[in-house]
Amino acid sequence: MKYISTRGQAPELGFGEAMMTGLARDGGLYVPQSIPTMTKAEIADLAGLSYEEVAFRVMRPFVAGFFSDDELKGLLAKAYAGFGHAARAPLVQLAPNHFLLELFHGPTLAFKDFAMQIIGQMMQAALAKTGERITIVGATSGDTGSAAIEAFRGLSNVDVFILFPHGRVSEVQRRQMTTPSEANVHALAMDGDFDDCQARLKDMFNDFDFRDGVRLAGVNSINWARVLAQVVYYFTSAVSLGAPDRDVSFTVPTGNFGDIFAGYIAKQMGLPIAELVIATNQNDILDRTLKGGEYRTNGVKPSISPSMDIQVSSNFERALFDALGRDGAAVQGLMNSLQQGGGFAIPESALTALRATFASGACSEEETRATIASALAATGELLCPHSAVAVKVAEENLGDTPMITLATAHPAKFPDAVEAASGIRPGLPKRMADLFTREERVTRVANDLGALKALIHERLAARG
Ligand SMILES: Cc1ncc(COP(=O)(O)O)c(C=O)c1O
Numbered sequence: 292m293k294y295i296s297t298r299g300q301a302p303e304l305g306f307g308e309a310m311m312t313g314l315a316r317d318g319g320l321y322v323p324q325s326i327p328t329m330t331k332a333e334i335a336d337l338a339g340l341s342y343e344e345v346a347f348r349v350m351r352p353f354v355a356g357f358f359s360d361d362e363l364k365g366l367l368a369k370a371y372a373g374f375g376h377a378a379r380a381p382l383v384q385l386a387p388n389h390f391l392l393e394l395f396h397g398p399t400l401a402f403k404d405f406a407m408q409i410i411g412q413m414m415q416a417a418l419a420k421t422g423e424r425i426t427i428v429g430a431t432s433g434d435t436g437s438a439a440i441e442a443f444r445g446l447s448n449v450d451v452f453i454l455f456p457h458g459r460v461s462e463v464q465r466r467q468m469t470t471p472s473e474a475n476v477h478a479l480a481m482d483g484d485f486d487d488c489q490a491r492l493k494d495m496f497n498d499f500d501f502r503d504g505v506r507l508a509g510v511n512s513i514n515w516a517r518v519l520a521q522v523v524y525y526f527t528s529a530v531s532l533g534a535p536d537r538d539v540s541f542t543v544p545t546g547n548f549g550d551i552f553a554g555y556i557a558k559q560m561g562l563p564i565a566e567l568v569i570a571t572n573q574n575d576i577l578d579r580t581l582k583g584g585e586y587r588t589n590g591v592k593p594s595i596s597p598s599m600d601i602q603v604s605s606n607f608e609r610a611l612f613d614a615l616g617r618d619g620a621a622v623q624g625l626m627n628s629l630q631q632g633g634g635f636a637i638p639e640s641a642l643t644a645l646r647a648t649f650a651s652g653a654c655s656e657e658e659t660r661a662t663i664a665s666a667l668a669a670t671g672e673l674l675c676p677h678s679a680v681a682v683k684v685a686e687e688n689l690g691d692t693p694m695i696t697l698a699t700a701h702p703a704k705f706p707d708a709v710e711a712a713s714g715i716r717p718g719l720p721k722r723m724a725d726l727f728t729r730e731e732r733v734t735r736v737a738n739d740l741g742a743l744k745a746l747i748h749e750r751l752a753a754r755g
């Protein structure tokens with residue numbers, strides 16, 4: 292399996308190199324040269340298998356040539372052993388044709404654990420083969436950061452620097468990132484919003500002296516391996532509702548577009564997905580784009596679903612690449628317009644292709660709060676604000692096809708917002724009971740590339 296860049300100018304890589312590289316050297320994102328498909332019979336055979344076994348069958352063709360079957364099975368077993376639910380991603384029914392896929396039973400209580408736990412295992416196995424040491428820098432609006440720290444804390448050959456927007460993540464999210472005491476964990480609270488954090492991360496990747504000097508690696512969804520691991524739960528949930536003999540649709544709370552892009556890959560692989568519905572909060576750039584044809588940023592507005600406070604949606608580039616007929620030069624042109632002018636118009640044929648796969652809807656702050664309350668009253672399910680955004684948009688898109696809505700975080704990560712909406716203050720699991728009394732370790736940093744690079748160099752030198 293070979294991987295190519297969405298901007299067409301970076302070298303083709305195998306799975307291991309693409310995973311360790313992160314951002315392509317032309318600024319693009321790696322995608323498989325072609326998508327392996329599963330037959331109807333192969334999909335039907337997934338029924339009744341464990342999550343790990345489905346993951347093995349779905350991921351295997353993408354990693355073949357880098358990990359042997361036995362290695363992959365071993366890594367998957369370790370990755371999901373720490374999840375707090377035997378099914379890993381249980382499906383609960385909300386209404387006759389509406390199901391909720393609970394993706395918050397991992398160690399940090401968000402869907403990010405599904406990919407981060409296996410990427411942690413895969414990267415460690417890759418490093419063991421080469422004896423290298425790497426520096427991970429991640430940008431987070433709250434959940435990727437803690438999941439990355441959890442996956443890499445305490446390793447002697449990996450340093451993890453996490454940039455999060457100062458004052459714009461929940462207290463639980465912040466403490467998950469600032470209370471680990473391991474010396475290889477560096478939490479950095481940056482002035483600005485998530486888009487600024489992600490822009491500085493990409494700047495670091497595009498500075499080859501810095502990138503090569505620190506052996507920079509990325510664990511955001513710019514890393515193809517992150518997207519790949521998220522494809523699996525589309526299969527487990529759809530099969531449990533009758534796929535491949537029955538179509539299903541998905542509604543996905545969306546920010547950086549990694550999760551819904553994983554659904555798009557599942558569909559390409561042959562899973563019968565009727566609709567993929569993008570659900571946004573008041574940062575509705577993707578909804579506006581799908582409806583109006585113009586991708587234009589208008590400033591990040593802080594919301595009660597802070598992990599989705601994103602306007603520059605990194606993985607949308609992967610969808611555009613396909614919609615533009617895999618024309619890397621065309622993608623590069625649009626990305627230049629985004630960087631220089633804050634947006635671009637999507638060519639008509641690409642827009643038609645996007646609309647053939649994706650639907651969309653946006654949910655206001657008020658609607659988010661009302662949905663937390665109404666879902667609790669109707670079903671007993673206490674939703675986090677991100678999941679509530681998706682439930683609201685899903686409800687507007689219900690039809691004859693079963694709808695699966697992704698619940699991406701545990702409500703206890705956002706206790707203030709959930710309590711204000713429902714009157715119930717969700718509690719953290721026992722293993723996290725001391726989160727609020729643990730000592731925090733965090734460095735406040737400016738939105739300044741030079742200063743960030745200097746700080747990372749300084750920390751690495753101090754670690755020896
Ligand atoms: C809880 C939660 N829901 C939804 C999202 C959006 O996912 P994506 O960025 O893959 O679109 C995020 C962040 O990515 C998140 O942390």
Ligand SMILES: N[C@@H](CCOP(=O)(O)O)C(=O)O
Pocket residue numbers: 430431432433434435436510511512513546547549598599605
């Ligand atoms: N919502 C995310 C933003 C980063 O997304 P990623 O999937 O690209 O890592 C977060 O919680 O950090």
